[in-house]
Amino acid sequence: MPELPEDLTLPPGFVPDEPSAASATPKDAATVVLARDGAHGIEVFLLRRVLGMAFAGGMSAFPGGGVDRRDADTAVAWTGPEPTWWAERFGCGPELARALVCAAVRETFEEAGVLLAGPDADSVVADTTPYAGARRALVAREASLAEFLAGAGLVLRADLLRPWANWVTPPEEQRRYDARFFLAAVPTGQHADGATSEAEDSAWQRPADALADWQAGRRALLPPTWMTLAELAECGSLARALTVERRIAKIVPRVVRRDGVLRVVLPGDPEYQEAAGHLDARPEDRLEHR
Structure with missing residues (x-):
């Protein structure tokens, strides 16, 4: 795993100055790294989240969100690795x-x-335009995925996804997610558009270029996004990324305040256990932060 850089910091106020009585229970979530082969190697699809959003506003991230209770509907037509296979990979x-x-x-x-589904186990939708109404209904929670797929005569293509990582929001934060990261190649003929009210813009980029934009201050990245980009940059190609064997371990970062700024530390870092008492901020750091 690449090491998080020293200058990867969290925005002021990203976590409360004072710890809450109890850490929030993380909400299960899914994040999907959409990838394709570009002229100079693998490219990924990034959304810049709307600045005013309650969680990660202004950050560049991959598509994803919380699990809806109807996502567990066993009526979903399914092909590819069974839920038991995914359960083993994600430890659930x-x-x-x-x-x-x-x-x-x-x-x-x-x-x-982008729709990872098709009429049968051997095909995938090439044009999602006819399903624009269904997309709006899903966003509005007027229909479930199972209802949409059944009505359209489609099956979910679980074989188009690959397990990638499992990140949990630090316990210091008020909104927490237990996010499982997936990797998927954009099906031939489909185009990612980023037409969501949760994003102010979207773009395809090579992972190395996205990291360079972060270094130059043109992108804001949270540690899971930075790490995923760094890992994909090391893969080099989409084929390599899709076939690499990943051992999925649950990663729960902690937040510390050092030199007046908020930093994330990972398990194994000497400061990780020291962060257990919330931010362990010195009075002068707390004043500077405010």
């Missing part, structure tokens, strides 16, 4: 694994217009 139960895969497919369609 089959019911949750099913919901995570369904959430990944649903969120990818809602936020990027």
